[in-house]
Amino acid sequence: MSLNQNEVSLHLLVLAPLFLLALASWFYPELALFDALPFPLTAYLVLAFVASLALLMRQTDWLYWLAFLTGHYWVVQAGLQQPLTQPDVAALYFFLPLFSVTYLWLLAILPRPPLWTKAGILLLLITLLAPGLLLLLPLAAWTSSWPDYHQLLLPLSQSSPLMWGQLGYITFISCLWLAVLSYRQFKSHTLAQFAVLLALLLFNIGFMQPDMSGWATIAASTTLLLSLAMHMLQLAYIDELTQLPQRRALLAHLNRLGKKSAVTMLDVDHFKKFNDTYGHDVGDQVLRLLGAILAKQPGMTAYRYGGEEFTLVFHHANPKRLQEQLEQVRQQVADYPLVVRQAERPKDTQQGKQQRGQAGKTKTVQITISLGCAIRLKGEKPELLLKRADQALYKAKKKGRNCVVIAS
Numbered sequence: 001m002s003l004n005q006n007e008v009s010l011h012l013l014v015l016a017p018l019f020l021l022a023l024a025s026w027f028y029p030e031l032a033l034f035d036a037l038p039f040p041l042t043a044y045l046v047l048a049f050v051a052s053l054a055l056l057m058r059q060t061d062w063l064y065w066l067a068f069l070t071g072h073y074w075v076v077q078a079g080l081q082q083p084l085t086q087p088d089v090a091a092l093y094f095f096l097p098l099f100s101v102t103y104l105w106l107l108a109i110l111p112r113p114p115l116w117t118k119a120g121i122l123l124l125l126i127t128l129l130a131p132g133l134l135l136l137l138p139l140a141a142w143t144s145s146w147p148d149y150h151q152l153l154l155p156l157s158q159s160s161p162l163m164w165g166q167l168g169y170i171t172f173i174s175c176l177w178l179a180v181l182s183y184r185q186f187k188s189h190t191l192a193q194f195a196v197l198l199a200l201l202l203f204n205i206g207f208m209q210p211d212m213s214g215w216a217t218i219a220a221s222t223t224l225l226l227s228l229a230m231h232m233l234q235l236a237y238i239d240e241l242t243q244l245p246q247r248r249a250l251l252a253h254l255n256r257l258g259k260k261s262a263v264t265m266l267d268v269d270h271f272k273k274f275n276d277t278y279g280h281d282v283g284d285q286v287l288r289l290l291g292a293i294l295a296k297q298p299g300m301t302a303y304r305y306g307g308e309e310f311t312l313v314f315h316h317a318n319p320k321r322l323q324e325q326l327e328q329v330r331q332q333v334a335d336y337p338l339v340v341r342q343a344e345r346p347k348d349t350q351q352g353k354q355q356r357g358q359a360g361k362t363k364t365v366q367i368t369i370s371l372g373c374a375i376r377l378k379g380e381k382p383e384l385l386l387k388r389a390d391q392a393l394y395k396a397k398k399k400g401r402n403c404v405v406i407a408s
Contacts, residue, residue: 242291
């Protein structure tokens with residue numbers, strides 16, 4: 001399902017800490033705040049705090065990214081606190097961002113096992129220790145034969161092709177990574193993963209600023225924290241199957257309804273019979289389809305109430321307009337040709353092998369819905385309004401289904 005502008009803006013909010021840090025470091029490099037926190041203790045405390053919240057909320061996938069941030073920050077503290085004129089330090093400064101962007105890219109696109117398995121624990125340990133492996137490699141020996149390697153330490157505007165090659169590689173992998181993640185699913189957690197990479201890149205560019213590694217680590221941890229909060233909000237208020245807000249969000253909405261408003265209860269006709277005939281997977285397909293149709297309707301907010309029931313909330317009380325809008329919804333659903341694939345189960349293994357890979361028979365079915373609408377009365381409580389809408393829905397079903405009834 002495509003995201004609307006508000007959803008995109010909400011997901012982009014997770015990048016705010018990183019943008020604020022970048023702006024502050026570029027335009028106000030002497031800001032007193034940059035020297036106000038005790039590092040490295042503050043960075044480690046922030047990492048531990050976010051990791052504790054992820055564990056408490058049972059969202060263990062975030063721990064992989066926090067583990068890499070912890071390992072990266074430790075390497076910076078252990079290996080990059082000496083002058084860059086030392087060959088080992090300069091080589092580490094050059095290779096660390098290249099290694100980081102590559103590892104984070106692989107971590108993002110490859111399947112990650114559940115944490116509380118042998119494979120998950122092993123991957124977590126590898127992710128934590130991977131940056132530290134650079135301290136054991138003879139990086140200085142690899143770069144000693146490169147021409148003009150000392151120019152790597154010059155400002156970016158005067159740097160050698162080595163620095164431009166480093167930044168070019170990082171930019172290429174970053175764009176490729178963001179393209180892959182956007183193709184899969186544009187969500188706040190994918191942006192938070194990308195923000196970890198951007199934070200490490202920001203540290204590399206602003207390396208000469210004191211404590212930039214600590215601030216970049218805090219910014220990346222904060223993006224993960226915001227993403228975690230949005231994910232939990234999604235679980236609490238958004239129905240996973242239809243991607244519509246669920247009953248908890250509906251009740252919050254009803255408590256702030258205005259004087260001129262209306263509520264509609266909507267039900268899929270003969271849904272149990274449909275499930276029994278075609279299976280629950282096709283029933284889920286029907287609910288997803290209905291969720292997609294309702295989400296695109298202007299002038300109303302759709303919620304999944306539960307099961308095959310949905311609720312529509314309107315911020316006006318015009319009966320004629322309500323009738324037109326609800327009829328439009330009913331007609332769109334009735335006119336949609338739902339194609340059901342009927343897979344005939346083979347009676348023996350040999351037939352199964354012969355049929356494997358072949359397209360099953362298909363059948364087009366029609367879905368209909370019944371709708372009952374209630375216009376809010378003066379001083380009416382949300383519970384009574386919902387009850388009257390439900391009674392109107394019952395009348396629509398008694399009337400023959402596939403129709404709209406507005407309570408008088």
